[in-house]
Amino acid sequence: MFTITRGRLALVSAVAVGAVVALAGCASGDPLDEGGSSAGSETLVIGSQDYYSNEIIAEIYAQALEDGGFTVDRQFRIGQREAYLPEIESGALDVFPEYTGSLLQALDADAPGGTADEVYTALEAALPAGLTVLDRADASDQNSWTVTQAFADTYGLTDIASLTKVTEPITVGGNSELETRPYGPTALKEKYGIEIAGFTPVEDSGGPLTVKALVDKKIQLANVYTADPNIASNDLIALDDPDGLFLPDNVVPVVSDKVDDSAAEILNAVSAALDADTLVALNALSVNDQAAADTIATDWLTEQGLI
Amino acid sequence: MNLFADAVNWILEPANYVGSNAIPLRLAQHLVFTLVTLVMASAIAIPLGYLIGHTGRGRGLAVTTSGGLRAIPTLGLLTLVALWVGIGVVAPYVALTVLAIPPILAGAYTGFEAIDRRTVDAARAVGMSELQIVQKVEVPLGLPLLIGGLRSATLQVIATATLAAYVADLGLGRYLFAGLKTRDYAEMLGGSMLVILLALALEGIFALIQRFVVPRGVSGRVGGRAPGTTDSTPVSHSLRTEDPTVAR
Incomplete structure (x- = not known):
């Protein structure tokens, strides 16, 4: 019995040593360094609200960035603004699809309303250091x-x-x-x-x-x-809201410092293509056809020639 | 700031005693809603439970079905019914009635089952009709367990009736939803405390009723054992061995 135990011990040791050697081999080739492009050196964490439409937009950002050679980490369906805003501010999230007016009101409760551009400008000023908004999309999803x-x-x-x-x-x-x-x-x-x-x-x-x-x-x-x-x-x-009772809520990516110029370019191209009718159409694919967010994102990005 | 102190202040705030969102109004709505739900659930569950208890038939089916009913998430059922009949009070009534049926049903049939078979036989032997046996023997003797079932149903309904505010301008749930969404936690906790107080008050009333409905000579326990049974608990939810001497 003693010999059997010894034999097993030897086997276990051999496997363990082998595993360590194999892992060491892996470590020399850090997968994060293999991107080749200067942009792919860091993982970008993308978050989304616990709202199906927001998840679709986040998935579009994620796939577009992946296509551009970036490594992304999807942290979707986090919750509502109270839950994720501290995470963005702490730098735990790098890219987040947001809505201009609602985010502005969350950051500054007394923010005055205005046109889509005025709200966007006010939002740029209201964001804490380390966070910026890229170009806003024409698409909006607001109260009515x-x-x-x-x-x-x-x-x-x-x-x-x-x-x-x-x-x-x-x-x-x-x-x-x-x-x-x-x-x-x-x-x-x-x-x-x-x-x-x-x-x-x-x-x-x-x-x-x-x-x-x-x-x-x-x-x-x-x-x-x-x-x-x-x-x-x-x-x-x-009903039309000519007096700006509701703040305009254009879709806009909120990004951290880790998002460099080439990543910003990719996201701006997405925002440029995302107009109001598009967002409704994408939402309809989810609501009416029960399509998954990643399928909707892939199909739309391919159709737009963005990936 | 102490949240509990804030909640108590919210309950005592005179401004919360006027208008369409006044505390007494919401309390009354909640109470009426709970009582109507219990009446509807009783109208279904008590006759059915008595039938099962008296005949001994369909017990297996009743246990499985009411077990299934208990497992239905009330908010899910409420939404489903509301999508069918629209918003308003109908959907909460349906959902909460479904919630209240299982405990009342169980109380009704276990009340009958727990009665000493010799008592029922004696009633039959002195010439009582089946209807008389039910009315004069089984219903009074089964009452403590039925009231127990109603008590448990009341507690569940009064707590869950807060969901009525999901689709109707009704009850104490309005404070919970409004407080949660506007992050007015004093209002939310105050509303919850009112629900708890209402539940405790009804619990107290039921405890008194349960004490007084026990027939004289039974004193809360159904004594003795039927011949041929192995059941040692006088008041029991366990399946009782069929007594061959009882004509069904």
Whole structure:
């Protein structure tokens, strides 16, 4: 029995020594150094919100950067802004798809509204040291006051102010925080004199329950994100907002110092190609066709000639 | 800043006692919602449980089905029903009724099963009809366990009824959702404390009821053992061996 144990010990030792030698061999060829290009020397960590549309954009960034010879680490579906903003600020994340207006308000609660460009400029100034925003995309995904097309036709509604023409009681539906937001029912009343009959909480962030409530006429006015494909597929219409009640929320990559010029160039090319209709179309592929984010990203990037 | 102190201050704040979001109004809505849910669940579960308990048939099916019902996530069911019937109070009522049925059903049939078979036989021997046996023997003797089931259902419903606010302007859940989303944790914790207080109050009432519904001479325990059974626990959820002397 003793000899058997010894024999096993020898075998184990041989395997262990072999493994160490093999690993040592690997170590001499650091995979991170093999990129060849000056850009590929560091891994870029890409994050995303816990929101399907944001994940698609993050995946597009990731694949475009990979195609450019960069090594990326995907940290997707982290959570909402409160959860990931400290991570970006600490430098744990290098690239993050964001929305100009919402990020600006998160960094500076008193930030004034304005046009897409004004908000972008204000955001550049509000970002902490070490973080920058690259070019913004034309695509935006923002809060809106949305009604059904039939309701809009009945009262000839075009923009938010025209809601004063509505003669029936208007019930607003949305997440409970909507009730107290600066663009909420109170603002509608004070700014435009629109009479709001009531507020019904529907806690799915403008999702299918909210859309169904609108279509069923249980509510007349809801907050649905403008890039939501449900707006088109359910005959809804987001009312125009000429006065800037909502801050423009253009898609923009927030990046750390680790993102160099060649990486920035790649991301700017993506942003240039990402217009408003594109984002809705990409979201529709996820919502209506249940396509996976990586498939959607690959298909779109290939189609655009970006990879 | 102490969060608990903030929450207590929130509960005591006079501004929270006026308007459409007043604490007494939300408490009343929550209570009424809970009671209506319990009545609906009882209307389904008690007759069914009595039928199973009296005949001894369908127990296996009832155990499996109610076990399955217990496993359904209430928020998922609520969303599913709401997508079908729309937002409003209907979906929460359906989802919460499904949640309340299993404990009441179990209370009803185990209440009957726990009765000493000799008692039921004696009732039959003195010439009682099956209906009389149910009404005069099985229902009173099974009452303590049924009330136990109702008590457990009430506790579950009162805590879970906060989900009604997911699709309706109803109940104490409004404080939880609003507080969570606007990071007003004093409001959220205050709302939770109100739910706990309401649950404790109803628990107290049920504890009293449970004490008083025990028939005289039973004193909380169903004594003795039926001949031919090996069951040693007088009040038991375990499967009782069928007694051959009982005509079904």
